[in-house]
Amino acid sequence: MAAIPSTMNAVQIARTGGVEVLEHKAVPVPVPGPGQVLVRNRFAGVNFIDTYFRSGLYPSPHFPLTLGREAAGEVVAAHASVTRLGPGTRVVYMSGPAAGTYAQYAAVDAAAVVAVPDGISDRQAAAVLLQGLTAWTFIREAGNVQPGQWTLVHAAAGGVGLLLVQMLRSVGAKVIGTAGSKEKCGLARTNGAEWTIDSRNDDIVARVKEITGGHGVDVIFDGVGKATFDADLQMIAMKGHLISFGNASGAVPPISILLLGQKNVKLMRPVVNGYVAEREDLEKYTSELFELVASGKINVAIHDVYPLRDAARAHSDIESRKTTGKLLINCD
Numbered sequence: 001m002a003a004i005p006s007t008m009n010a011v012q013i014a015r016t017g018g019v020e021v022l023e024h025k026a027v028p029v030p031v032p033g034p035g036q037v038l039v040r041n042r043f044a045g046v047n048f049i050d051t052y053f054r055s056g057l058y059p060s061p062h063f064p065l066t067l068g069r070e071a072a073g074e075v076v077a078a079h080a081s082v083t084r085l086g087p088g089t090r091v092v093y094m095s096g097p098a099a100g101t102y103a104q105y106a107a108v109d110a111a112a113v114v115a116v117p118d119g120i121s122d123r124q125a126a127a128v129l130l131q132g133l134t135a136w137t138f139i140r141e142a143g144n145v146q147p148g149q150w151t152l153v154h155a156a157a158g159g160v161g162l163l164l165v166q167m168l169r170s171v172g173a174k175v176i177g178t179a180g181s182k183e184k185c186g187l188a189r190t191n192g193a194e195w196t197i198d199s200r201n202d203d204i205v206a207r208v209k210e211i212t213g214g215h216g217v218d219v220i221f222d223g224v225g226k227a228t229f230d231a232d233l234q235m236i237a238m239k240g241h242l243i244s245f246g247n248a249s250g251a252v253p254p255i256s257i258l259l260l261g262q263k264n265v266k267l268m269r270p271v272v273n274g275y276v277a278e279r280e281d282l283e284k285y286t287s288e289l290f291e292l293v294a295s296g297k298i299n300v301a302i303h304d305v306y307p308l309r310d311a312a313r314a315h316s317d318i319e320s321r322k323t324t325g326k327l328l329i330n331c332d
């Protein structure tokens with residue numbers, strides 16, 4: 001195994017703002033503390049949340065902040081207190097803001113690290129972990145989706161969206177996808193959405209009424225946020241679940257809970273980490289996710305792999321709505 005250097009390349013922010021605040025620079029390689037392993041990152045996942053920390057929508061716990069919340073790579077060192085993950089183990093993990101992943105190395109809590117099985121590549125692991133666990137736990141726990149239910153996924157050609165439509169089909173739901181162009185709608189259909197709605201050109205609420213024969217949607221998955229929330233309340237079915245889980249178009253403003261009484265709506269604003277905070281849950285959901293990938297039940301679509309020094313381009317691309325599927329950063 002190669003010697004561990006004292007410095008590494010990382011992408012950090014020293015203040016919030018546009019993509020110009022992303023700095024590619026040399027920083028010290030972190031030293032694993034009690035309970036931690038040092039991972040040589042191969043691929044880091046780009047997630048919309050990274051743009052929230054960069055823009056300031058989510059407050060940064062400190063500056064400078066290394067961006068990135070997930071990566072796959074190889075364990076290269078461990079604190080003496082860690083016995084489970086030996087050097088050379090291929091791993092994938094989600095991290096908190098204290099261990100940013102747009103970096104060549106990260107010191108991560110061993111409790112958050114999962115070994116990658118043979119048959120799953122580093123690229124696939126980095127591309128599917130965070131968004132896949134989000135989609136899968138939200139289907140299983142937040143929505144408790146049942147076969148035959150009407151479901152709707154906004155931004156259905158995006159990272160989380162493409163995984164949601166495939167998984168929803170695999171559990172027997174009826175899947176409607178919305179997406180911002182004809183091409184994106186086509187991609188969502190290829191991946192399992194039986195009906196699609198072009199969110200830039202069609203009247204979503206009217207189309208849903210038509211498609212569902214007036215029933216409405218039993219479970220809505222909304223990562224778009226501000227732009228779609230009002231429509232969600234109009235097209236949700238009686239006793240439906242509205243799972244609002246993101247802010248791609250901006251944060252949903254505060255609402256009056258009296259609005260929910262009109263259809264006895266269950267409104268949730270879940271965060272994936274809460275469903276995998278216990279080690280047992282992390283292992284269960286990750287192994288189910290890897291099984292879905294390995295068996296070919298879900299395809300992990302990668303939009304592009306960006307060099308570490310081009311992280312700004314990845315942010316511009318995902319924010320400009322021109323990407324589909326997953327964006328990765330090559331940490332080499």
Ligand code: NDP
Pocket residue numbers: 046047048049130131134155156157158159160161178179180181184199223224227245246247248249250270271272273318319320321322323324325
């Ligand atoms: P995506 O790949 O889905 O990219 C965002 C998509 O949102 C765009 O491609 C676009 O699709 C749509 N969109 C609609 N309006 C806008 C807008 N004004 N600006 C930018 N995009 C817009 O990103 P991710 O898969 O990484 O994340 C999707 C959502 O899920 C995000 O809101 C993210 O924060 C959230 N999320 C939440 C988690 C949680 O635990 N709560 C975990 C993971 C993700 P189109 O053009 O088709 O409309």
